[in-house]
Amino acid sequence: MSSTSEPEERVLEAALRPKNLHDFVGQQRVREQLSLVLEAARIRERTSDHVLLSGPPGLGKTTLAMIIAAEMNAPLRISSGPAIQHAGDLAAILSSLTEGEVLFLDEIHRMSRPAEEMLYMAMEDFRVDIVVGKGAGATAVPLELPPFTLVGATTRAGLLPGPLRDRFGFTGHLEFYSVDELELVLRRSAMLMDLKVNSAGFTEVASRSRGTPRIANRLLRRVRDWALVHQIEQIDARSASQALEMYEVDARGLDRLDRSVLSALCTKFGGGPVGLSTLAIAVGEETETVETVAEPFLVREGLLGRTPRGRIAMPEAWSHLGLTPPAGVFDVGQSTLDVDE
């Protein structure tokens, strides 16, 4: 199951979004720090410092941006890095902001260079220079902006240039959620969906959700469908696991793609090392899909390793698939592992 969703799923996803910090589950440290930043801004009757939110997909960056605007009682403008290819695109957005408005820029690491430079000045001095004319006759016309709060989101904080990162007064890094936290997310969602699930049922869904609320909510919807068709009144661990088996989500949260990557790695390449693109071809997927959708989770779970010579299956991958590694595969120490990632 990929992290991008179908349009209908997006509507459902929006309905389950918590609207205030109180309903936002987990991420205790970020929540406390952010709450302090916002409270201080309210006391000073100023706009809040700019906020950068980083972390893997589906952990709540967009949700938090919306909550920031709501908590500041401010309007929210939404755009994204890929939508801002020219400095002019950004100038148009910035010059139409109203005082105190929250500007949310998703995927901020994908903004173009000239736009980025315009943003530096806007963030720091609430001012932009609009260039009028071309060549030698070009002049920069300064334009004052009303104070606003920029909320930037990125899945790749490491890709942000230093000068941009430094201009955020507060950076919140979102971590994967524990099973307990995901259970809380699910309890809230089940209530909103008017769905009866017992405690073991929540645990079952939560433990297959890869530490990600978006996935947890999506799996819950699949379990709901299954229960509806099978006329199950209250979902328990058994019905949840039966439902998810049917959607090919296993007990550890691996889906069909994850398992086919691991099984290709083990059965076709003797556990590796094998290059990413070769592996992607073997499972009939785009390299990027394997790299961004399957791999981060598999690495985090200790099932797949990245080495300078390619991808390798870790001991747990073999046992998870019920396979025995060929003799000698794990004789080389783990020192060859690229611990960077």
Ligand SMILES: Nc1ncnc2c1ncn2[C@@H]1O[C@H](COP(=O)(O)OP(=O)(O)OP(=O)(O)O)[C@@H](O)[C@H]1O
């Ligand atoms: N802390 C949370 N508590 C409850 N629900 C949450 C929480 N975080 C995320 N969710 C749920 O997960 C869904 C995905 O969250 P969100 O869209 O904010 O993720 P994101 O980090 O912006 O992802 P992406 O990087 O893909 O844009 C939301 O619809 C929301 O219902």
Ligand SMILES: [Mg+2]
């Ligand atoms: Mg988002």
